[in-house]
Amino acid sequence: MEKLDFSNIDWWNGEQRPSTEFINRVNVELTRIQESLEKIPESEPEGTSLERKSKLLEGLIKHYLDLTKVLDQRRGDYYKAALQMSAIGLTGFGLLIKLIDFSPITVVSLLSLSVCLGLLSILATAFLVIDKYYWQTNSKRYHFLKLNSPKVKVLGNSWMYFYHGIPGVGEIPFTSNPFKEVDKLKDQENGVEKYVAGAAFYFDQFINATSRELYIQNLRHTYMLLIHNAYKNKFDAQLTSIMSRGTRITFVITFICILLSFIFWPIANLDFAVDESKTKIELNYNPSKTDSLRSPRQTPESQWLNSSAQMKIPPADSVIQANRTKDSLTKISLEKKNYLNHDKGKINQPAINQDSK
Template identity: 55%
Template sequence: MDWWKGTNKPDQEFLDRMSIEFEKIDKLFAEIPESTDEEVLKVIETKSKTAEGLIKHYLDLTKVLDQRRGDYYKAALQLVAIGLTGLGLLLKFITSSSISLVFLISISICLGLFTMIITAFRVITCFYWQTKSDRYHFLKIDTTKIPNLGNSWEWFYHGVEGLSKIPFISSDWKKSKKLEHDKIGVDGYVSGASFYFENFIKSTPRDLYIQNLKHAYLLLVHNAYKNKFERQLTDIMSKGVNFTFWVVILAIIISLFSRAFLSDIPITAKDETTIPINMNISKHYTSAEELKTDRKPRVKLDSTKKIDSGERRKIDNISGK
C-alpha cells in the first residue's frame, strides 16, 4: 500500500511494515459495534464524551505551551535589543579609552552581551524552525488512503476534500489569472461544504465516537510536539544564561588579577595620582591702597648707569624707603 504523502518516499520495506500496523488499527475500529441497542449506544456515547473531555484537556495544554513558547520568543527579541544597545555603548567607550581596570571590565561585559545575543538568536531561529508545518510527521500520512489516522474530516481542514484547492497563499495569486483563481476557490469551498455536511449529517453515534477518538489521539501527539518544543527553548535559554554568567565572571576575575599583578594599570583612564596640583598662590589685598600701590609701575634699575643723589631719593620714595 502506497500511503506515503509526497514524492520523496521511503523504501518499500518501511511502507510494508507500516501497512501491517494500519491493518491492526482498522481491525480495532471494526470491532466497535454499529447497533441501535440502547445499552450499546449508552456505552458508545459515554466513551465519546470521555474522548471529548480529553480533546478539551489537550487543547488547554497546547494553549499554555504555545504561550510559554511565545514568551521565550518575546524575551529573545528583548535580549537582542538590549544586548545590541549595550554592546554599542560599551564599544564606543572602549575604543575611546586607554587601558585601565574599568576598560578591562567593560570588555568582560561586552563578552557577556555578545553571548547573550547569540543565545537570543538561537531561540528565535529555533522558534521559527518549530513553527514550520513539516515538523509534524503525521502529515506524511495520506488520509484519503488511511482514513482512520491523520487529519480527519470533522476536525481538520486537511481532511476535507476541496479545501486543499483554495488558493490561500499570496504566491497563488496573479492579477492576470485572478478570475481563474476565484473560480477554483469557490469550487473548493462549495465541494468541501457538500463533503463536510454529508459526512456530518450521516454520522452515527459510532462515527462520532471514532472521530472523537482520532481527534483526541492526534491532539495528544500534537501536544507532545509542543511540549518537546517548549523544553528545547527552555534548554537553549538556560544554557545560554549560565554560559553568559560564567563568561562575565571569568573575564572580570582575569581583569582583577591583571590589575593586582600589573601595577601600571590604573583603575580608570584618568587616574587621580597623575593629576597635577596647581601650586599658584594668589595674593590677597586687605585694602584699596595696597592694590593701588601694587599697580604702580616698577622702575627697572640699570646697574651700569650712574645714579645721582636726587634720582636715588626719588627711587627710595617710590619703593617706600
C-alpha cells in the same frame, strides 16, 4: 466502515517517495488499526459504554486543547524574551564598545570588555531561540501530515475537526506568492471550487454519521491532539534548554572575565621598565660647571668664554653680516689677548698702539 486495502492506496504525501519496505511495514500497522475499529458495534442503547466513552473523549479533547494553548503561550514568551534580549544586547554592546581603550589599560576598559563578551553570549542565545522558534512553527515538522487522511480514513486528521481531513480544502489557495504571476480569475475559481467540494463532503459526512462514526472521529481527534501536544512539549523543552544553557554560559563568561580584569589590571599597571630619563648620564661638556667643580674661582679663559658667549650679533644682509662677523671675531681676539695679558700683569700698550697705527 469500508474495509480498505492499504497496499493499493497511495497514502504518502510528499515528493520524495519512501522505500517499499517502509510502505509495507506501515501498511501492516494501518491494517491492525482498521481491524480494531471494526470491533466497535454499530449502535448501542443510551447510557452504554459507547456513549460514556464518547463523552470521555470529548473531555480529553478539551484537556489537550488547553494544554496546547498553555504551551504555545510559553513558547511565545520565550520568543518575546529573545527579541528583548537582542535589543538589550545590541544597545549595551554599542554603548560599552566606546569605553574600551587599552592606551592606557584601565579597570573601566577591562570591565567594559568583560560585559561586552557577556552581551555577545546573550545575542547568540537570543538568535538560537528565535531560529528554533521559527523552525518549530513550520508545519513540515509534523510527521503525521505525510499521511493522506482522506485516503487512509482510519488515522490522521479527521474530517470532523481538521481541514486536512476534508478532501479539497487543503488545496484552496489561501495565500498568494507576490513574486509569482498567476491568473487571478483561475486562482479564484480554484478556491471556490475546493471550498464548495469540501462543504459537500463535510455536510454529507456529518448528516449521515452514526454514533459509531462520531465515536471514531473523536477517537482519531483525541489521538491527534495527544501527539500534537507531545510535539509542543518537546518544542517548549527545546527552547527552555537553549535559554537556560545560554543564561548559564553568559553568567560564567561574564564572571570569569570580570575576575580576570581585577587580577590583570594591577599587574598591567606595574612599572617594570627602566626610566631612562632618570638614569641617563650627562655627557655634554659645560666649562663653567667643570671649572667651578675643579676650583672655587673661575679661570680667565672661562670668564672670557662666558662673556663672549652672551654677545649678540644683529641680523643683516648676507654680505654685511659676513663683514660684521669678521670684525667681531677680530675684536674678540684682541679683547681676549688684552684680557689675558691684564690678568697676568703684562699689558703691552705700545704694541697695541703700534698695531692700531
